[in-house]
Amino acid sequence: MTTGNPSYTNPKPCKHLADYKLNHGLSGYKSLQKHLKTAPHGKTSVGKPSTKTPRCISCDGFQDIERAELYCCVCCDQVYDPDFDKAVMSKHIMGITGDKNGDESIGKRLVKRRRLGSGVVEELVDSKISKQLISMRDRRAKSCYPLGLRGLNNLGNTCFMNSVLQALLHAPPFRNYFLSGGHNHETCRKRSVDQLCLSCDIDVVFSAAFSGDRAPYSPAQFLYSWWQHSANLASYEQKDAHEFFISVLDGIHEKEVKSRNQNRDNGDCQCIAHGVFSGLLRSDVTCMTCGFTSTTFDPCVDISLDLDTSNFPPKNTANKSIKPDANSSMSTLLGCLDLFTRQEKLGSDSKLYCQNCQERQDSAKQMSIKRLPLVLCLHIKRFEHSPVTKMSRKIDRYLQFPLSLDMTPYLSSSVVRNRFGNRIFAFESGESDISAEFEIFAAVTHAGTLESGHYVNFLRLRNQWYKCDDAWINEVDEGMVRASQCYMMFYVQKSLYQKANEDWSHLPISPRRNMFGQ
Amino acid sequence: MSVPNEDKMASHAQLSSHFFGDLLDSIIVDVASECHRIARLGLDRNLEEEEEELKLSAQARERVADPNNSGEANSKYVVDIFGQTHPPIASDIFECMNCHRPIMAGRFAPHLEKCMGKGRKARLKGTRSSTAAQNRHSRGSPVSTYPPYPNSTSTNQLSNGTSGVAGEEYSNGTFPES
Numbered sequence: 001m002t003t004g005n006p007s008y009t010n011p012k013p014c015k016h017l018a019d020y021k022l023n024h025g026l027s028g029y030k031s032l033q034k035h036l037k038t039a040p041h042g043k044t045s046v047g048k049p050s051t052k053t054p055r056c057i058s059c060d061g062f063q064d065i066e067r068a069e070l071y072c073c074v075c076c077d078q079v080y081d082p083d084f085d086k087a088v089m090s091k092h093i094m095g096i097t098g099d100k101n102g103d104e105s106i107g108k109r110l111v112k113r114r115r116l117g118s119g120v121v122e123e124l125v126d127s128k129i130s131k132q133l134i135s136m137r138d139r140r141a142k143s144c145y146p147l148g149l150r151g152l153n154n155l156g157n158t159c160f161m162n163s164v165l166q167a168l169l170h171a172p173p174f175r176n177y178f179l180s181g182g183h184n185h186e187t188c189r190k191r192s193v194d195q196l197c198l199s200c201d202i203d204v205v206f207s208a209a210f211s212g213d214r215a216p217y218s219p220a221q222f223l224y225s226w227w228q229h230s231a232n233l234a235s236y237e238q239k240d241a242h243e244f245f246i247s248v249l250d251g252i253h254e255k256e257v258k259s260r261n262q263n264r265d266n267g268d269c270q271c272i273a274h275g276v277f278s279g280l281l282r283s284d285v286t287c288m289t290c291g292f293t294s295t296t297f298d299p300c301v302d303i304s305l306d307l308d309t310s311n312f313p314p315k316n317t318a319n320k321s322i323k324p325d326a327n328s329s330m331s332t333l334l335g336c337l338d339l340f341t342r343q344e345k346l347g348s349d350s351k352l353y354c355q356n357c358q359e360r361q362d363s364a365k366q367m368s369i370k371r372l373p374l375v376l377c378l379h380i381k382r383f384e385h386s387p388v389t390k391m392s393r394k395i396d397r398y399l400q401f402p403l404s405l406d407m408t409p410y411l412s413s414s415v416v417r418n419r420f421g422n423r424i425f426a427f428e429s430g431e432s433d434i435s436a437e438f439e440i441f442a443a444v445t446h447a448g449t450l451e452s453g454h455y456v457n458f459l460r461l462r463n464q465w466y467k468c469d470d471a472w473i474n475e476v477d478e479g480m481v482r483a484s485q486c487y488m489m490f491y492v493q494k495s496l497y498q499k500a501n502e503d504w505s506h507l508p509i510s511p512r513r514n515m516f517g518q
Numbered sequence: 519m520s521v522p523n524e525d526k527m528a529s530h531a532q533l534s535s536h537f538f539g540d541l542l543d544s545i546i547v548d549v550a551s552e553c554h555r556i557a558r559l560g561l562d563r564n565l566e567e568e569e570e571e572l573k574l575s576a577q578a579r580e581r582v583a584d585p586n587n588s589g590e591a592n593s594k595y596v597v598d599i600f601g602q603t604h605p606p607i608a609s610d611i612f613e614c615m616n617c618h619r620p621i622m623a624g625r626f627a628p629h630l631e632k633c634m635g636k637g638r639k640a641r642l643k644g645t646r647s648s649t650a651a652q653n654r655h656s657r658g659s660p661v662s663t664y665p666p667y668p669n670s671t672s673t674n675q676l677s678n679g680t681s682g683v684a685g686e687e688y689s690n691g692t693f694p695e696s
Contacts, residue, residue, distance in 0.1 A: 011558050066544065067551050078554050145599060153608035156627030214600040218608065218623045224615050224630060330572060400575040402568075409563065422555050471604040474595050479578035 010424070014072045014079040021083070029087040036068060038092040040291035041343075041364075042419040044068040067421075085423035092420070146461040148175070150209045151216035151471035155223060159470055160241040163457040164248070165219060166468045167442035167490045168202070169209050170459055171375045172500040174276045178206040182272060198251035199272070201225040216471035226251065241444050241455050242304075242379045242488055249273040249301050269299075277301040280371035282412045284419075285352060286364050288345070292356035297370055302377035302488075307397055308335030333378065333401040333489070341368050341415050368415035372407055376438055376491045382446070394450045398485060401443075403460075403478075405491050407436040438491035441500075445484040458484065462501050 020028075038044045046065045064071055064078070068088055072079045148169055152162040168174055177183070185200035201222045208217045226244075229251045256271035269278065281300050286293045308331045343366040346352065351360035380399060385392045408414055416427045443458045457468040458481045467476045492500075556562050597603050607624030614621045616633045 064547075064551070067548070069551055069555075078551060078558075080555065080558055149599075151598065151604070153610060153623045155608070155623055156625055156629075158627050215602065216604060216608070216610075218610050218612065218626070220612060220623070220626050221615065223627065227630065227634065330576070332568075332572070334568065398579065400572060402571050414561075421552070422559060422561060424559065466599070471598075471608060472595055473598045473600070475599055479574075479581055482575045482578035483582040 010082065011080045013081065014075050014077075016072050016074045017070065017079050017081055021081075026083055026087070029084055032063075033087050033091045036088055036091045038088075038291060038420070040286060040288045042291075043421055044088050044092065044423075080424065082424040085425050089420065089423050089425040089427075145214075146464075147212075148206075148210045149459070149461065149466060149473055150214055151468065151473050153216045153218040154470040155218060155220060157239060158219075158223060159455040160239050160244055161219065161223065161226070162470050163444045163455040163468070164241050164245045164488075165205060165222075166457040166459060167245075167444060167488075168248070169206065170441060170461065171276065171490060172441070172492055172496045173374050174272065175206070175500075177272045177276075178203050179210060196225060196228055197255050198225055198229055198248065199255055202248075202252070229254075241446075242302075245377065245488070246301065249277060274299070274301065276375050277373050277377060279303075279369060279373040279376070282368045282370040284366045284368075284416070286343075286366070287352070287354035287357060288362045288364055290354060290356045290361075292354055294355070301373075302379050303340065303369075304379045304381055305333075305336040305340055306381050307331050307395055307399065308339050309397065331397055331399045333399060333405070336380070336399070337407075337410050341366065341410050343419065366415065366419065368412040369407065369410050370412045372411070372436060372493075374493055374496060376405075376407070378489045378491070380487055380489075382487060383450070392450060394446075394453075396485065400482075401440070401486055401489055403440050404494070405438040405440070407438060411436060435493055435495060437494040439494050439497035440489060440491050441497060442490040443481060443484070443486050444488040444490075446487040447485060455487070456484075 032046065035047050036044055037047045044067075046063060046068050063069075070079050070081060070084055071077070152165060154162065183199040183203050185197075185203040188197055188200050205217070205219055205222055226248065230247050250273075252273040253269060253271045256269070256273075269275070278299050278301050281298050281303075283296050283298065284293050285295075343364050345362070345364045348362055350363075352363040353359070354361045354363070382395045383392060384395055413427050417423065417425070420427070439460075441460050445456050445458065446453050447456070448454050458476070459466045459468055460481075465476050465478055465481050467474045467480070605624075607622070610623040611620050612623065612626075613619070614626070614629065614633060616630065621629050
C-alpha cells in the first residue's frame with residue numbers, strides 16, 4: 001500500500017441503503033444524532049428516546065441501538081455507511097468541550113513542520129549518491145561480500161558498543177549520510193574548537209568500515225570520545241547496548257545543536273540522529289467518567305517494549321522445552337506492540353485531574369505512533385528490577401519477531417479509530433507521507449546473564465544474514481537469527497531497504513581510497 | 519405451601535437464566551459486530567502470514583536446540599568469511615590517546631579506565647531534566663524521550679561481561695559489572 005491511511009476499503013454500499021439515502025438524504029441520520037451517545041471507552045450507542053424507537057418506516061433499514069450500527073433487513077446483514085459513521089463521530093467530537101476540530105488541528109500543525117524538515121534526510125537516501133560511493137571502492141576489497149562488512153575488535157567488554165556500531169554502520173539513511181560526506185571529520189569546525197565531536201569519530205569509523213580493508217578494526221578513538229561525552233551524563237561503566245545507543249544519538253545531536261545555536265525545542269531537529277531515528281508518539285489520557293481525552297505528543301528515538309507475557313505458563317518450564325503447541329504461548333513482537341498500544345486503566349491510586357469534570361477521576365491511557373521514523377529501533381525490556389527485593393534479573397523469555405513488519409495497526413489513526421469502534425472517519429490527518437512497511441536489517445542479541453553476558457549483532461544485507469561477533473563475521477542462515485534472543489531490533493522502511501539492496505549490486509571498481517580519508 | 523413456592527423458585531430460575539441469556543447474547547453480538555466491521559472494512563490483520571512466521575520461528579528454535587545438530591549457534595568458527603582467524607584477545611597494538619603508551623587492543627578499555635582516572639566514575643548522576651513523557655504516569659518508562667539520553671536511573675540495562683575471556687585478565691582486579 002503506497003498511500004497511508006485511512007487503510008480501510010470503503011465498503012460497497014448496500015443497494016437498499018443507497019436507495020434510502022437517495023430518497024431521504026441524510027435527514028434520518030441527523031435526527032438520530034440527537035440520541036447518539038458515546039461512552040468514555042469509545043463505543044457509541046443510541047440512548048432510548050422519550051418518543052418512538054428510531055426506525056425509518058419507509059425503508060427496510062434498521063438500527064442496532066446498543067451499538068449504533070445499521071442493519072439492512074433485506075440483506076439480513078450489518079451494513080456500513082461513511083456518512084452514518086461521520087454523523088456518529090461528529091456528534092461525539094462536537095460534544096467534547098470546546099474544540100470542534102479536536103485532534104485534527106494538532107495533527108495538521110505537526111505535519112506541516114515535519115514536511116519542512118524532512119527534505120534533507122530524504123535527499124540522502126537517493127540512490128544516485130550511493131552509486132557514486134561504490135565507484136570509489138578500494139580495489140583490495142573482497143568483492144563478493146557487501147561493502148562495509150568488517151569485524152570490530154573487542155577492546156575489553158566492549159561488545160555492547162560493537163553490536164550497536166554495526167547496526168549504525170548499516171542503517172541505510174545513516175550510512176548514506178556519512179559516506180556521502182555529510183559530516184567530514186577533516187573539515188569539521190566543531191572539532192577544531194572544542195576537540196570533541198562524536199559525529200567526527202563516527203565518520204572515522206565509517207571510513208574504516210567501508211575502506212575495503214577486511215581485517216578487524218579497533219574503534220579505540222571512538223571509545224575514548226564516547227567516554228568523554230558520556231562521563232557528563234552517567235557513570236561510564238554503562239555496559240548496556242541500549243543505553244549506549246541512546247547516548248550516541250544524544251552526542252551527535254548535542255554537537256549539532258551547539259553549532260547551529262538552535263533552541264532545543266520539541267520540534268523537528270535537523271541533526272542526522274533525529275532525522276533518521278526520531279518518530280513521534282501520541283499519548284491519550286481519557287477520563288473514564290466523562291470521556292474527555294487529553295492528547296500529547298512526544299518525540300522519541302526508539303520504542304522500549306515490555307515483553308508480552310500474557311500467555312506465560314504458570315510453571316516456569318518454558319525456557320528449554322519446546323512443546324508442539326509452543327506457538328500459543330510464544331511471546332511475539334506484534335504481541336508486545338499490541339501491549340504497548342493497548343488502553344491501560346490507571347489505578348485508582350493515580351486518578352488524574354479531568355478538565356471537564358473539574359476533579360480527579362479514574363483515567364485510562366493509550367499510546368500510539370503518530371509518526372514513524374525512517375529507521376525504527378525496537379528495544380525489549382529484558383531487565384526487571386524489583387523495588388521490593390532490590391534485586392534485578394534478566395528475562396530470558398524467547399521473543400518471536402518478523403522479518404517484515406507492518407506498523408499500520410500501531411499508528412495513531414488505527415489506534416484511535418479502533419477506540420471508537422472503527423468508524424469510517426478521518427481520525428488523524430497527514431500520516432500518509434511515510435509508509436508503514438518495514439524490513440529488519442539488524443538484530444542485537446544478548447546471551448548470558450545480567451552480570452556476564454555477550455552481545456552479538458546479526459546483519460541482513462542483500463537478504464543474506466551475517467553474524468557479527470566482535471571481530472568475527474560469518475554467514476549464517478535465517479533460522480539461527482530467528483532462534484536467537486533479541487534485545488534490540490532495527491527496522492528500516494521497506495523502500496529504503498530495497499534501494500540499499502539494489503545499490504551494491506553493480507560494482508565498478510576504481511582505486512580512489514583517499515576519498516575516505518585513509 | 520410447597521407447590522406455590524416451587525413455582526416461584528422455578529420462575530425465578532427461569533428469569534435468571536433469561537437475563538443471563540440476554541447478557542450473554544449481548545456480549546456475543548458485541549464481539550461479532552466488531553469483527554464483522556473489521557472484516558468488511560478490510561482492517562483485519564494477515565493472520566496466515568503471522569502464523570507462518572510463528573511456525574518458522576518455532577522450527578528454527580527446535581533445530582537450534584537439537585543436540586544432534588552441529589551446534590552452529592555456539593560453535594567457535596575456524597575462520598571468518600574472509601578466511602581470517604582471530605585470537606580471543608585482540609592483539610593489535612596501538613597508542614593510547616591519553617597517555618601515548620602502546621596498548622594491546624583487547625586490553626584497551628580497562629587500561630583507559632585507569633588511564634583517564636578514577637575521578638570520572640559516577641561524577642554526576644544524570645540530573646538532566648526528564649521530559650514530560652517520562653514524568654507522566656506510565657508503566658515504567660516506555661520510551662526513550664528527547665533529549666535522547668534518559669535519566670541514569672533508567673532500569674533497562676544489560677551489562678556485557680566477557681567475550682569468552684575470563685575476568686581475571688584485567689589487571690586492575692575489578693570485574694566490570696553494571
